[in-house]
Amino acid sequence: xxxxxxxxxxxxxxxxxxxxxxxxxxxxxxxxxxxxxxxxxxxxxxxxxxxxxxxxxxxxxxxxxxxxxxxxxxxxxxxxxxxxxxxxxxxxxxxxxxxxxxxxxxxxxxxxxxxxxxxxxxxxxxxxxxxxxxxxxxxxxxxxxxxxxxxxxxxxxxxxxxxxxxxxxxxxxxxxxxxxxxxxxxxxxxxxxxxxxxxxxxxxxxxxxxxxxxxxxxxxxxxxxxxxxxxxxxxxxxxxxxxxxxxxxxxxxxxxxxxxxxxxxxxxxxxxxxxxxxxxxx
Amino acid sequence: xxxxxxxxxxxxxxxxxxxxxxxxxxxxxxxxxxxxxxxxxxxxxxxxxxxxxxxxxxxxxxxxxxxxxxxxxxxxxxxxxxxxxxxxxxxxxxxxxxxxxxxxxxxxxxxxxxxxxxxxxxxxxxxxxxxxxxxxxxxxxxxxxxxxxxxxxxxxxxxxxxxxxxxxxxx
Numbered sequence: 186x187x188x189x190x191x192x193x194x195x196x197x198x199x200x201x202x203x204x205x206x207x208x209x210x211x212x213x214x215x216x217x218x219x220x221x222x223x224x225x226x227x228x229x230x231x232x233x234x235x236x237x238x239x240x241x242x243x244x245x246x247x248x249x250x251x252x253x254x255x256x257x258x259x260x261x262x263x264x265x266x267x268x269x270x271x272x273x274x275x276x277x278x279x280x281x282x283x284x285x286x287x288x289x290x291x292x293x294x295x296x297x298x299x300x301x302x303x304x305x306x307x308x309x310x311x312x313x314x315x316x317x318x319x320x321x322x323x324x325x326x327x328x329x330x331x332x333x334x335x336x337x338x339x340x341x342x343x344x345x346x347x348x349x350x351x352x353x354x355x356x357x358x359x360x361x362x363x364x365x366x367x368x369x370x371x372x373x374x375x376x377x378x379x380x381x382x383x384x385x386x387x388x389x390x391x392x393x394x395x396x397x398x399x400x401x402x403x404x405x406x407x408x409x410x411x412x413x414x415x416x417x418x419x420x421x422x423x424x425x426x427x428x429x430x431x432x433x434x435x436x437x438x439x440x441x442x443x444x445x446x447x448x449x450x451x452x453x454x455x456x457x458x459x460x461x462x463x464x465x466x467x
Numbered sequence: 468x469x470x471x472x473x474x475x476x477x478x479x480x481x482x483x484x485x486x487x488x489x490x491x492x493x494x495x496x497x498x499x500x501x502x503x504x505x506x507x508x509x510x511x512x513x514x515x516x517x518x519x520x521x522x523x524x525x526x527x528x529x530x531x532x533x534x535x536x537x538x539x540x541x542x543x544x545x546x547x548x549x550x551x552x553x554x555x556x557x558x559x560x561x562x563x564x565x566x567x568x569x570x571x572x573x574x575x576x577x578x579x580x581x582x583x584x585x586x587x588x589x590x591x592x593x594x595x596x597x598x599x600x601x602x603x604x605x606x607x608x609x610x611x612x613x614x615x616x617x618x619x620x621x622x623x624x625x626x627x628x629x630x631x632x633x634x635x636x637x638x
Contacts, residue, residue, distance in 0.1 A: 209540035214590035224533045235489035310488040348536035362593030384595035447496040
């Protein structure tokens with residue numbers, strides 16, 4: 186008899202939890218300009234720590250591969266080895282610095298090409314789950330970044346910003362299933378819609394907008410500038426295969442982005458979408 | 468003592484999130500990442516029952532969702548549902564080996580991912596079901612099984628072994 190109120194209470198708590206969670210999911214399923222205070226605080230604290238942790242892990246893994254390689258040089262005497270270790274370590278650090286310098290230089294050169302203002306940002310961490318393709322960058326509203334800004338690298342489109350805090354912003358990657366970008370085939374001038382497959386293949390689905398179209402493997406797809414988010418002229422990807430549509434009337438294609446989404450480090454957020462328009466020389 | 472335990476739980480969730488979001492993707496790019504937050508809440512459920520398990524699942528899931536700002540509550544809901552189920556069968560479980568947590572966490576992972584996929588799909592996310600059930604979920608299940616067994620050993624078996632050896636020495 187005593188158990189009945191307990192069971193009743195559990196059912197009530199479960200139902201209330203379910204309703205609250207469903208409401209939360211409903212209100213956060215779409216892109217939001219403003220995040221709640223709790224979310225902002227969590228991200229502001231977590232982002233720099235995550236950035237530091239991934240930097241340390243990168244350093245350790247480069248050290249580990251270095252240590253694996255010195256197994257072959259056991260015969261060398263201790264003094265030379267320690268000297269060599271120190272020099273190699275120094276060299277590694279310098280190499281890393283040079284590589285970072287080169288990457289940033291490319292981004293800065295690229296930034297100079299753009300007419301509008303652009304913000305250089307670094308990737309802090311990725312989505313902790315396995316289902317959504319998004320990353321969080323270390324620039325936010327304090328640096329002039331808002332929701333809906335295009336994010337690019339010198340290799341092409343990365344994605345668009347969604348939820349922004351003072352010092353962080355979520356970037357929904359172009360390969361995410363929630364992403365759709367208006368594009369144009371450079372060779373045939375066909376207008377297409379480029380959607381993320383979100384299946385882990387890292388490919389994009391290219392759907393022509395007109396019934397008559399001429400897509401071929403090897404064609405380059407660039408942003409059309411018609412969607413209102415991405416400026417015209419940024420590379421979305423190269424078509425790798427073309428398939429006939431459901432009823433054989435039109436074709437659809439798959440494209441491989443030039444951006445390596447698994448190794449994203451530095452990106453550019455275009456704070457001025459219209460001014461950021463590029464020519465098609467890319 | 469209780470506060471200390473709560474602090475350990477918060478630190479555990481933080482460490483799990485850090486590993487999941489910033490460390491493992493750098494070490495193993497393109498790989499499926501184990502759901503450490505879920506494993507942690509499942510193991511707490513196995514050890515301590517429904518209440519603590521569901522609380523850890525709620526806190527961990529909300530933090531996990533809040534870090535990217537989309538579908539907040541989806542991970543928390545899925546984790547809580549499975550933690551509740553595990554807590555329900557917890558009194559019947561034999562906890563002195565590694566097989567039980569591995570099997571429970573493995574089965575829980577499949578249910579958790581199915582709930583999560585259903586929820587985010589219902590709210591507009593596109594999911595490739597063939598890849599989800601053919602590739603991603605089997606991999607997450609295997610990784611979570613191993614992680615669950617390791618966590619169980621670390622959080623339950625090792626302290627008990629230490630306790631036992633301590634009491635034998637004192638006798």
